[in-house]
Amino acid sequence: MTLLIDSILKTRAFFPEGFVYESLLVTDRFFLIANVRAISFGEEYAFQWRCPCTQKAQRSVCKLPSDLKLFKLAEGFHEPFEVKLPKCGSTVGLRLLRISDEKAIDTYRQQMMDRATEPLLGDPGYLFKMARRIATIDGAEVGLEKKLALVTDLLSVDSIKMQKEYEDNESGLSLNIEVKCRNCGQEREITLPFSAEFFRPESPDGGSETAVSAKHFE
Numbered sequence: 001m002t003l004l005i006d007s008i009l010k011t012r013a014f015f016p017e018g019f020v021y022e023s024l025l026v027t028d029r030f031f032l033i034a035n036v037r038a039i040s041f042g043e044e045y046a047f048q049w050r051c052p053c054t055q056k057a058q059r060s061v062c063k064l065p066s067d068l069k070l071f072k073l074a075e076g077f078h079e080p081f082e083v084k085l086p087k088c089g090s091t092v093g094l095r096l097l098r099i100s101d102e103k104a105i106d107t108y109r110q111q112m113m114d115r116a117t118e119p120l121l122g123d124p125g126y127l128f129k130m131a132r133r134i135a136t137i138d139g140a141e142v143g144l145e146k147k148l149a150l151v152t153d154l155l156s157v158d159s160i161k162m163q164k165e166y167e168d169n170e171s172g173l174s175l176n177i178e179v180k181c182r183n184c185g186q187e188r189e190i191t192l193p194f195s196a197e198f199f200r201p202e203s204p205d206g207g208s209e210t211a212v213s214a215k216h217f218e
Ligand SMILES: [Zn+2]
Pocket: 051, 052, 053, 054, 181, 182, 183, 184, 185, 186
């Protein structure tokens, strides 16, 4: 799906001259595509989700992007933003991930999977992703090897702190959305799921529109 989003944005969005698409924040890409979709199809987005009370999937509708909470970068935000890790005592300078980082993480993850001789537990790209967020350690720029060594040895209290500070500094649309179960009546917060319907909304006559086409943008 990210490949499709990238190709739509590259051909349909106009960026300032000299702007490199891969330097876009990962969160800005979603903000852009959510807006492109709203312009093309309208804001309504239907999705399926499951409440723990029943095996049956249910369908809910939200308005995209206006139902999602938008976080803006804090006033005076700068990179790297420093986080002191409570247990190991190191201070890491963090940066937000760009599309170029995401591509590097995907490549790394694929290499790990290709090289693995037995099934891998968890996400093989996880530590690499944590390392890509680090710009400095104790104020000094360091190579990837040192960053990987630091995140590999992190105790959970430090890794939770690093994750939380990263999320607190992140901007963009929150994917957490409230839904109400039609079976038990409970309101729940879920992560908005994505399916093919994101690009092919069901039209009222029962047919389905094709993926974002040129006519919507001309
Ligand atoms: Zn329920």
